[in-house]
């Protein structure tokens with residue numbers, strides 16, 4: 001199949017350098033481009049710069065001499081137009097804050113409201129639709145702190161949907177969620193992709209990356225590699241990204257397409273201390289397995 005490559009009009013970072021106030025440079029000369037209508041994994045070790053990259057995309061930190069454009073617009077303009085939605089990690093949220101599920105989702109509408117933030121019928125309709133889409137309509141009057149990990153994720157996804165974000169950043173969406181919720185989130189990501197949105201998903205759950213991500217961005221203080229999953233999520237690049245933390249990586253199977261329902265893939269990553277870091281599919285035997 002030889003389809004022309006889509007224009008890189010989703011998220012484009014050129015030569016982005018982020019130095020924090022304490023002088024630490026977390027990202028240096030990072031460049032990559034992602035087209036609309038795709039789901040991209042953002043992968044790297046702890047401290048590699050994934051959250052820093054998110055902060056740069058959300059305009060929270062300066063990008064040095066580099067620049068980021070979102071759907072062809074500078075970050076500021078994209079933010080003003082409410083195009084960027086963020087689904088946070090659980091740890092970033094104060095769950096004791098007394099707020100209802102429907103209020104969290106309504107926050108996605110703030111950028112569409114006037115200064116008084118008085119919801120109009122269109123805002124309420126957007127909240128209803130978003131809650132229904134993630135299967136959380138029945139929980140709308142619950143306190144946010146009274147939800148399971150997977151339900152909390154879905155509420156923040158609903159907030160992104162209510163916002164009608166076209167660039168959606170998801171920070172560890174699968175941490176602490178069960179398999180069913182993971183499948184629901186993956187199905188939703190596929191729908192959002194088909195609507196032409198662009199999703200960047202920070203994840204340590206490497207095993208499922210080939211299943212639902214069209215593309216991968218590998219970071220370690222800079223962007224080491226980026227591109228289609230088939231050519232980027234390779235042993236060589238993973239070894240570079242995870243370096244000394246990995247003893248062995250094996251990526252098996254010939255087909256890494258996300259629409260593949262069979263399971264021909266194997267992805268095994270062993271850490272230095274020989275615990276499987278990631279194990280997906282059937283791992284080939286490795287020396288020392290027996291006994």
Ligand SMILES: Nc1ncnc2c1ncn2[C@@H]1O[C@H](COP(=O)(O)OP(=O)(O)OP(=O)(O)O)[C@@H](O)[C@H]1O
Pocket residue numbers: 020021022024025026044045046047048049050051052053
């Ligand atoms: N506010 C800050 N001030 C100074 N240094 C920071 C700040 N935030 C992060 N860093 C440093 O920048 C580097 C990149 O951090 P970042 O949080 O982007 O990594 P990450 O890839 O998201 O890690 P993780 O997988 O653990 O979430 C780390 O060395 C971190 O210690």
